[in-house]
Amino acid sequence: LLRSHPQLCALSHGRNSRAGDSGSESWSLLSSWGIGKADTCSVWFSLSLLTLLPCPLLSWKAPHYILGMSEARHDRVRRKYHVLVEGEGIPPPIKSFKEMKFPAAILRGLKKKGIQQPTPIQIQGIPTILSGRDMIGIAFTGSGKTLVFTLPVIMFCLEQEKRLPFSKREGPYGLIICPSRELARQTHGILEYYCRLLHEDSLPLLRCALCIGGMSVKEQMETIKHGVHMMVATPGRLMDLLQKKMVSLDICRYLALDEADRMIDMGFEGDIRTIFSYFKGQRQTLLFSATMPKKIQNFAKSALVKPITINVGRAGAASLDVIQEVEYVKEEAKMVYLLECLQKTPPPVLIFAEKKADVDAIHEYLLLKGVEAVAIHGGKDQEERTKAIEAFRDGKKDVLVATDVASKGLDFPAIQHVINYDMPEEIENYVHRIGRTGRSGNTGIATTFINKACDESVLMDLKALLLEAKQKVPPVLQVLHCGDETMLDIGGEGRGCAFCGGLGHRITDCPKLEAMQTKQVSNIGRKDYLAHSSMDF
CATH class of the missing domain: 3.40.50.300 (P-loop containing nucleotide triphosphate hydrolases)
Structure with a gap:
């Protein structure tokens, strides 16, 4: 060691000189940008933040034996359950709730509700969300979409509470936005049910706030004051509370938009984009919809980061049951x-x-x-x-x-x-x-x-929907001529209306697009004083 000491010193001196050179290069680069030494600390802090940002919300990993299975096996499972996926690095589908590593209390709660096996959207959707990926979920109504985003948010909040208990006025960590009060109340009830079961099993109590119109703000604030892990809200009431600084999204890292197509149709797109601006850190965003018209696709592109799209049946198709x-x-x-x-x-x-x-x-x-x-x-x-x-x-x-x-x-x-x-x-x-x-x-x-x-165009869409689902078409609809060029072949793409997704007409004859354009033209030159009248106070 003594004999090698001079060489070690020389090596160390060489490293220090190279570090000095790179440091001087960095200073000259910052100077060329017009940044002085006083501003440098904030720059280094910002650059270090960039390297820290990509981090999953949960330490969850799929079971090793599932991760070790071939991609061909995963594709076979998806084909069996008619699940279509798009995106990079798609997590493997998991066919049981137990393999998804949910606590025993949640498994008992599912069994009590008569839920034995996950539905197709849950088989692929839950592992995707637990892996921390942004997701677009498209499935017919009644397919079990609600559990896809409620169970993971409970797991995220449970892990956060175990790491560091939530203090007063802290939260929410997870936010779910619904288009109607009734749907928000129903989703809140599902969260409360599973949170109660976890608490009865000696796990930390997770608090969930419901923020909707028609309820006392004072009553809602009482829950929020104690610190909440999850919040279910309608866009209007949430906007109101955010603008009055009664609710903060500073630590919120999970956002789910349920029935997103309905919210956009109801005119809440501007409100939702404003809500996005209140987030302070990286968030995981989930968008669920039964239909996927062009407007929703454009919204998803701007709101989500490298999302995985999971489609169970054609977007906008009726349930085959x-x-x-x-x-x-x-x-x-x-x-x-x-x-x-x-x-x-x-x-x-x-x-x-x-x-x-x-x-x-x-x-x-x-x-x-x-x-x-x-x-x-x-x-x-x-x-x-x-x-x-x-x-x-x-x-x-x-x-x-x-x-x-x-x-x-x-x-x-x-x-x-x-x-x-x-x-x-x-x-x-x-x-x-x-x-x-x-x-x-x-x-x-x-x-x-x-x-x-x-309206004849809606009846043509209805006829196409009945044909797609192999249902009986009444004589009054049989006489309507949709034209082969407008009908969507089963499994085909690019047919029907690109704007609203209707199968019985093209975008050139879309009544929904025409109505929207007429409304826009009538509003030209007139200030829209009622821009926020749709807010659900």
Whole structure:
């Protein structure tokens, strides 16, 4: 060691001189950028942050024996469950909740709910999210999308709480945004259920806040003051709380947008982009949608980083577990025929109508005929809507009459029959409506009334949807000519409308695009004072 000491000193001196040279090079480079020595500390700090940013939210890894399996095996599993994936470095699909490494309390909770095996979207979606990747999830309604983003956020928050307990006014760490109050309340209930089971199993208590319109802000703030791990919110109320600095997203690292297509359609795109600006650090972003029109694709490109797209069935396709029956009924005969349709299946039954006035009229008529019915629409206050949904879900009422406010993701597992009193103006809404039945592998019936008042382009989309799902097409729709060039071949791409995803027309004849352009033209030169009127306070 003594003999080699001079050589070691010389080697050390050489390294120091090279470090000095590189240091002087760095100084000259910073000077050329116009950065003085006083600013240098902040520059080095910023550069060091860049190297620290890419980090997963969870220390989760798939089981070694699954990671060791070949890519050919993973592809076989995806083909078996009809799962299409796009992206780089896709995590392997996992076919059981136990292999996903969920705690025993969550596994017991799933079993209690009758959930034995993950659905196709869960097989690929949950491992993707647990791996820390941004994701776009496209699946027909009733496919189990909600568990795909609720179970991982619970795991993320549980690990954070174990590392360092949340203090007062801290959080949320995970944020879920929903288009309607009812869907937000339902999602919050699912989170509370699994958090309670974990706490009963001697694990830390995870707190979840619900921030929606129609509820007292004071009541919501009481929960937030104690520190929250997760928050479920509607865009309007969340914007209000962020602007008033009552909620902070400084430590939020997980964002899930449920029913994103509905939120964009409702005019919340600007609000959601504003919410993005309140995030201080790197976040994992998840976007879930039953349909994927062009507008949503563009939004996803700008909001997500190298996302993995998981598609179970064509975006905008109807569930194959729903038997679709389309019947021509004159306007004046609808109410009487409605009673006849109610006899097809035992309760509970869900009836959709486009207008609030129609919902009230149907509700009143059913009550007069002795049917146990409740009604919800945007004109009713929050307490009334909540009580109606709870009574229907608990089996105290047999029929729920609603506008499309109840079509956005609400889960009523026992529903065997959905009746569309009228055909919605957009085919996307039709897909959401009939998706309330035939959920989680069960079979359901959807009856739709059509007549001369229906828009022809929507009827052509409906015809194409029925053909795609191999359903019976009524004579009144058979006479409509869609043209081979507009129809989407099963498994084909690039056909139908590129804007709204409808199969029965091209983008040149898209009624939705035309309506949007007309609205934009009418607003030219006029200040939009009602820009935030859609906010769900």
